[in-house]
Amino acid sequence: xxxxxxxxxxxxxxxxxxxxxxxxxxxxxxxxxxxxxxxxxxxxxxxxxxxxxxxxxxxxxxxxxxxxxxxxxxxxxxxxxxxxxxxxxxxxxxxxxxxxxxxxxxxxxxxxxxxxxxxxxxxxxxxxxxxxxxxxxxxxxxxxxxxxxxxxxxxxxxxxxxxxxxxxxxxxxxxxxxxxxxxxxxxxxxxxxxxxxxxxxxxxxxxxxxxxxxxxxxxxxxxxxxxxxxxxxxxxxxxxxxxxxxxxxxxxxxxxxxxxxxxxxxxxxxxxxxxxxxxxxxxxxxxxxxxxxxxxxxxxxxxxxxxxxxxxxxxxxxxxxxxxxxxxxxxxxxxxxxxxxxxxxxxxxxxxxxxxxxxxxxxxxxxxxxxxxxxxxxxxxxxxxxxxxxxxxxxxxxxxxxxxxxxxxxxxxxxxxxxxxxxxxxxxxxxxxxxxxxxxxxx
Ligand SMILES: NC(=O)c1ccc[n+]([C@@H]2O[C@H](COP(=O)([O-])OP(=O)(O)OC[C@H]3O[C@@H](n4cnc5c(N)ncnc54)[C@H](O)[C@@H]3O)[C@@H](O)[C@H]2O)c1
Numbered sequence: 001x002x003x004x005x006x007x008x009x010x011x012x013x014x015x016x017x018x019x020x021x022x023x024x025x026x027x028x029x030x031x032x033x034x035x036x037x038x039x040x041x042x043x044x045x046x047x048x049x050x051x052x053x054x055x056x057x058x059x060x061x062x063x064x065x066x067x068x069x070x071x072x073x074x075x076x077x078x079x080x081x082x083x084x085x086x087x088x089x090x091x092x093x094x095x096x097x098x099x100x101x102x103x104x105x106x107x108x109x110x111x112x113x114x115x116x117x118x119x120x121x122x123x124x125x126x127x128x129x130x131x132x133x134x135x136x137x138x139x140x141x142x143x144x145x146x147x148x149x150x151x152x153x154x155x156x157x158x159x160x161x162x163x164x165x166x167x168x169x170x171x172x173x174x175x176x177x178x179x180x181x182x183x184x185x186x187x188x189x190x191x192x193x194x195x196x197x198x199x200x201x202x203x204x205x206x207x208x209x210x211x212x213x214x215x216x217x218x219x220x221x222x223x224x225x226x227x228x229x230x231x232x233x234x235x236x237x238x239x240x241x242x243x244x245x246x247x248x249x250x251x252x253x254x255x256x257x258x259x260x261x262x263x264x265x266x267x268x269x270x271x272x273x274x275x276x277x278x279x280x281x282x283x284x285x286x287x288x289x290x291x292x293x294x295x296x297x298x299x300x301x302x303x304x305x306x307x308x309x310x311x312x313x314x315x316x317x318x319x320x321x322x323x324x325x326x327x328x329x330x331x332x333x334x335x336x337x338x339x340x341x342x343x344x345x346x347x348x349x350x351x352x353x354x355x356x357x358x359x360x361x362x363x364x365x366x367x368x369x370x371x372x373x374x375x376x377x378x379x380x381x382x383x384x385x386x387x388x389x390x391x392x393x394x395x396x397x398x399x400x401x402x403x404x405x406x407x408x409x410x411x412x413x414x415x416x417x418x419x420x421x422x423x424x425x426x427x428x429x430x431x432x433x434x435x436x437x438x439x440x441x442x443x
Contacts, residue, residue, distance in 0.1 A: 003034075003203055004034050004039070006200060007027075007030065007045070007118075008031075008034075009045075009048075009116050009118055010027055010046075010047050010048070010117055010118075010119045010120070011120045011138075012047070012050065012123060013111075013114065013121070013134055014050075014122070015060060015107070015123070017123055017125070018177060019123040020049075020121075020123035022177070022178045022179030023179050024047070024049050024064060025067050025180050027121065028064055028068070028104055028105055029068065029071070029101060030204075032045070032097075032101045033207075036081075036082045045104050046104060046116070047104050047106065048114055049107045050108050050109070050110070050114055054109055061102060061107060064102060068102075069098050073094060076090050079097045080093065083096065111134060111137060114142075116142075116144075117144070117146055118146055119146065119149065119200075120148050121149050121150075121151065121173070122134065128160070128286070131164075132163040135160065136163070136164040136166075139165060139169075146169065149171060149172075149173035150172055151172075151173060151174055153286075154219050154286040154287050155219065155286055156217050156219050157170060157172045157188050157190050158190040158192065161192055168192035169197065170193070171187065171188060171190075171197050171198065171201055172215070172217070173185060173201055173204075174187070174188065175210075176223070176430045177275075184210070184211055184213065184425075185212050186212075187201055187214050188214075211429050213426050214418060215426075216416050218291075218416040219286065219290035220416075221416065222416055222417045222423055223427075223431070224287070225407075225416050226407050226408060226423065226427060226437065227275075227431070228283060228296060229407045230268060230404055232284075232296065232298055233407075234269065234400070237254050237396065237400070238250045241253060248334045248343050249348050249351060249352050251334055251335075252352050253352050253355065253393075254267075254268065255269040255270060255324065257393055261356075261393055261400075262397055263364075263379070264366060264431075265370075265431075265433070269322075270323075270324060270331065271431075272322065273323055273326075274313075276311050276313075276322075277309065277310045277312075277323070278310045280301060281305045284301070285297075304335075309323070309335055321342065322335075323335055325345075331345060332344070332345050333345050356392055356393030357393045358391070360382050360383075360394070361385045362378070362382055363385075366434055369434045376435075379434065379435055379441055383442060384441075398442050405437050405438055405439065407437065408423040408436070411423050421436075423436065
């Protein structure tokens with residue numbers, strides 16, 4: 001079966017979710033493109049968008065419509081090739097294109113529709129029993145020996161393979177959020193994974209213009225393997241600082257150090273809020289039983305989630321309050337657990353900044369560094385200056401950076417990543433860091 005045949009009937013499970021809707025968008029455009037190639041004239045391309053609520057699926061169709069129109073309007077040259085033999089106007093081409101993309105999608109709440117597919121993208125909720133049930137039911141009821149690309153963030157692929165009885169017809173195709181924008185895909189295979197699946201996974205990634213980083217089949221893989229430990233370290237630093245500074249100022253201090261001093265796009269607690277504290281807690285829970293030598297768990301995180309302080313996004317994409325409070329995307333407060341309310345950032349900011357001390361000389365924020373041709377030299381200069389500062393902020397930043405490096409090196413040592421370069425690539429492309437954690441800036 002060639003690539004186009006394999007992709008002529010695709011299903012996305014969890015299509016109304018955050019990740020599923022993005023995967024659906026990418027695959028609808030890919031299937032549309034394949035359908036327009038003359039050699040595929042005989043094929044009837046179909047994309048099943050499967051989820052549990054019809055209403056949510058209708059909403060997703062609107063999302064696909066809006067995004068496809070936007071993509072066509074932004075880059076009309078990308079769709080012109082489909083209409084080269086017609087004399088349609090640009091607006092007419094856009095409408096035809098959007099109609100064509102939507103025409104490929106079949107929204108459905110019936111899992112059995114996936115039994116017609118030869119390739120299934122699984123992006124249902126992160127629940128191992130649910131994923132195993134969905135995949136094994138499709139597998140049992142299909143006579144097409146379907147291939148499964150799961151988007152699980154933490155469940156080992158060999159476990160899914162064994163439990164769902166897939167005989168190596170599954171791999172981890174771990175998109176980052178949002179799938180249509182983020183370039184990174186972590187590709188997780190097992191000893192059992194059929195080589196043809198791996199070849200096709202590379203082909204899909206290449207056609208979607210994604211960067212593949214291979215990760216070995218260890219719970220959490222590379223991205224969450226680093227992120228979860230980074231977050232747990234940050235929490236332990238907050239707990240350490242609390243006796244001197246109090247909880248609220250400590251939390252803000254560690255967030256500031258991890259963003260400003262380390263020149264990252266977001267502070268660690270802002271990142272947890274972005275992902276959702278309940279999601280972070282959930283990933284830790286899934287990973288923990290598989291990682292024998294560590295306890296990947298935080299009581300503090302549990303307390304926040306239990307109190308409903310979860311972060312995540314509102315339906316309009318705006319940030320919900322979590323560890324931190326947000327107004328128009330800006331941090332304006334920090335949650336005080338004792339008071340059960342947010343403390344105004346302005347009331348603590350100067351004291352925290354005074355405690356941390358100044359940023360190093362020639363400092364540049366992440367936004368500027370990331371675009372600078374001289375990025376490496378600038379980082380060397382800034383972090384050398386940081387090492388000479390000897391302030392609490394600089395000390396914490398160095399400790400944090402060295403811990404992040406240690407996490408990266410351990411991912412290689414524990415055979416999660418094949419190399420330090422792969423760890424760095426995941427943090428650079430999936431988390432938009434300006435530099436990888438395995439570096440020599442802080443030694
Ligand atoms: N959100 C992220 O940042 C992110 C990043 C990478 C990977 N992932 C992974 O992607 C997967 C989906 O995560 P998400 O954030 O999109 O979650 P989500 O909650 O937004 O979406 C999950 C979807 O699965 C659907 N679902 C639940 N039960 C179902 C069933 N029986 N049949 C069909 N659909 C069902 C839900 O209705 C929902 O629409 C998870 O495995 C997650 O770990 C998430």
